[in-house]
Amino acid sequence: QAHLVESGGGLVQPGESLTLSCVISGNMSSAHTTAWYRQAPGKQYELVATLYNDDNTIYGPAVKGRFTASRDNARNTVYLKMSSLTAEDTAVYYCGQGVLWGPGTQVTVSS
Secondary structure (H helix, E strand, O other), rough: OOOEEEOOOOOOOOOOEEEEEEEEEEEOOOOEEEEHHHEEEOOOOOEEEOOOOOOOEEEOOOOOOEEEEEEOOOOOOOEEEEOOHHHHHOOOEEEEEOOOEOOOOEEEEOO
16 A cells, blocks of 8 residues: 655744655655645645656745755655745645645744
């Protein structure tokens, strides 16, 4: 059975960086197109990044230039490196492939 599990969330101060991991298991591969979404309290889901199987990546306008998605196929893991974090980045972050999504990891940016 396939699973995606996010980790690496936590509490950070504004301006700091954080890297999230999405470990993929079962009959799925990190080499496939993988997306990161987030949901802030009281808001709709927002695209953060889509990492395509050819390594091209698109980013949501709110994070472009600050976040970087990458993969390590040897570890079957996709990463999201987040820099220059602000309070507006506070959200639950999810990774997914197709209709399968992980449970999410909480990121809180606060002083």
